[in-house]
Amino acid sequence: MSGSSPRGRPSPDSRSERILPHAAAISAEALHSIAEQVGTPAYVYDARAIDAGIGRWIDAVGDPACISYAAKANTNLAVLARLERFGVGIEVATPGELARARKAGFPLRRIVFGGVPKPADAVRDGMRLGVGMIVLQSAHEVDAALAYGSESTNGPVNVGLRVRPGIRAGAHPSLETGRTDAKFGFAPDQIPEIWQRLSADPNLVPRTLAFHLGSGLDSVEPYEQALDLLLSLTRVLDGHGAPVRELDVGGGLGVDYASWADPEPRDLVRNLTERLAGIGAELRFEPGRSVVARAGLLLTRVLYLRHRRDYPAVVCDAGQTDFARHALYGAQHAIVPVDGELSGDPTVEVLGPTCESGDVLGTRRRLHGTQPGDLLQLCDAGAYGFVMASNYNSRPRPPEVLVDGSSWQVVRPRESLEDLWRGEEIP
Ligand code: LLP
Numbered sequence: 001m002s003g004s005s006p007r008g009r010p011s012p013d014s015r016s017e018r019i020l021p022h023a024a025a026i027s028a029e030a031l032h033s034i035a036e037q038v039g040t041p042a043y044v045y046d047a048r049a050i051d052a053g054i055g056r057w058i059d060a061v062g063d064p065a066c067i068s069y070a071a072k073a074n075t076n077l078a079v080l081a082r083l084e085r086f087g088v089g090i091e092v093a094t095p096g097e098l099a100r101a102r103k104a105g106f107p108l109r110r111i112v113f114g115g116v117p118k119p120a121d122a123v124r125d126g127m128r129l130g131v132g133m134i135v136l137q138s139a140h141e142v143d144a145a146l147a148y149g150s151e152s153t154n155g156p157v158n159v160g161l162r163v164r165p166g167i168r169a170g171a172h173p174s175l176e177t178g179r180t181d182a183k184f185g186f187a188p189d190q191i192p193e194i195w196q197r198l199s200a201d202p203n204l205v206p207r208t209l210a211f212h213l214g215s216g217l218d219s220v221e222p223y224e225q226a227l228d229l230l231l232s233l234t235r236v237l238d239g240h241g242a243p244v245r246e247l248d249v250g251g252g253l254g255v256d257y258a259s260w261a262d263p264e265p266r267d268l269v270r271n272l273t274e275r276l277a278g279i280g281a282e283l284r285f286e287p288g289r290s291v292v293a294r295a296g297l298l299l300t301r302v303l304y305l306r307h308r309r310d311y312p313a314v315v316c317d318a319g320q321t322d323f324a325r326h327a328l329y330g331a332q333h334a335i336v337p338v339d340g341e342l343s344g345d346p347t348v349e350v351l352g353p354t355c356e357s358g359d360v361l362g363t364r365r366r367l368h369g370t371q372p373g374d375l376l377q378l379c380d381a382g383a384y385g386f387v388m389a390s391n392y393n394s395r396p397r398p399p400e401v402l403v404d405g406s407s408w409q410v411v412r413p414r415e416s417l418e419d420l421w422r423g424e425e426i427p
Contacts, residue, residue, distance in 0.1 A: 022052035041318035049295035070288030078411035080104030120144035137162035149201035160208030171214035199241025212250025296382025319352015344368030
């Protein structure tokens with residue numbers, strides 16, 4: 001058998017020994033004590049890797065205020081508060097993420113309310129609150145903003161418009177958001193008319209054109225294409241209402257889960273900055289995954305082994321309810337024993353304990369010799385891990401633990417059985 005995964009990429013197990021500075025480096029000793037005291041499954045984050053993850057972006061961009069960490073990747077308050085200390089901003093998609101950002105200490109002026117097409121009342125409430133900027137991406141949001149503007153006495157609010165550039169960015173189809181058929185943003189030819197209407201309202205300050213192409217991108221090229229489109233729109237808008245002050249290129253820079261060959265923020269920033277020559281607008285970046293993915297792992301214990309002909313499998317106490325990325329996107333994260341080495345051919349499947357055959361954490365792994373009771377770590381699970389966990393099968397969601405050097409702390413406890421039915425009533 002070969003060491004390659006089905007798409008011809010290296011398998012996650014073939015990562016070289018060079019570990020990235022922004023990847024979790026948590027000792028086996030610490031993982032054992034977490035497993036014993038907190039139990040498994042458990043998300044474990046390395047605070048210093050979080051620092052390094054955002055540090056890499058700050059080094060690339062320069063001004064932390066031009067970075068809006070995409071909260072959706074990991075909204076744990078301890079993680080958000082850690083990032084806040086760097087002076088970066090935050091991009092939130094929902095009133096829930098907005099509330100979390102505030103709870104973690106982000107000042108309103110550093111909050112971009114963007115994300116998805118939002119209900120009209122969310123737009124109104126965000127503007128009333130005074131977020132730093134709100135990104136509108138559908139007609140009903142524009143109507144809500146204009147209605148707010150016509151009656152507000154709170155002073156002007158910064159507004160952005162999300163453009164749907166019609167670009168296939170090469171991500172997993174579920175994660176592409178800039179295609180012509182995507183539900184996000186306005187077609188470019190709709191922008192001038194909306195921009196002018198917004199500009200006419202003294203309580204609204206349209207200043208930003210935004211896009212978000214998708215998530216998990218491994219090349220700078222689609223960003224360049226989309227930025228060129230924003231630049232031509234910027235020229236069209238020049239003299240038609242408020243000047244465009246900012247170009248928000250969204251998030252999306254990927255993590256190579258199969259190797260350590262992550263695309264570098266500095267390459268993206270350098271390429272895009274070069275294209276701005278002569279334009280009086282700044283760039284904004286909304287990275288999520290590339291900040292926190294490497295900084296987390298999911299710790300799980302092997303429950304039992306299944307020996308089917310040609311398909312040996314280990315069944316773990318973590319499954320798709322804790323970590324959905326394989327079930328949803330076929331994502332292959334490295335899964336390695338906490339003790340000992342990978343061994344044998346890449347033929348072992350790593351399964352979860354729930355009632356579906358699709359409850360898979362990874363396939364084709366070199367995990368022969370693994371025994372019930374062994375601890376495994378599913379790597380690079382700091383982004384889109386816990387935030388996508390569910391209570392399916394009435395499984396309490398796992399705890400989250402933050403390791404800082406030689407100490408660790410539970411920053412969200414495991415849900416209890418009572419948590420499962422909180423608020424429910426039997427009439
Ligand atoms: N900005 C906007 C407007 C977004 O919609 C997103 C992600 C980001 C920024 C951050 O993108 P990132 O840098 O993290 O790629 N659940 C999926 C990811 C969905 C991302 C949705 N939007 C996954 O597990 O891969």
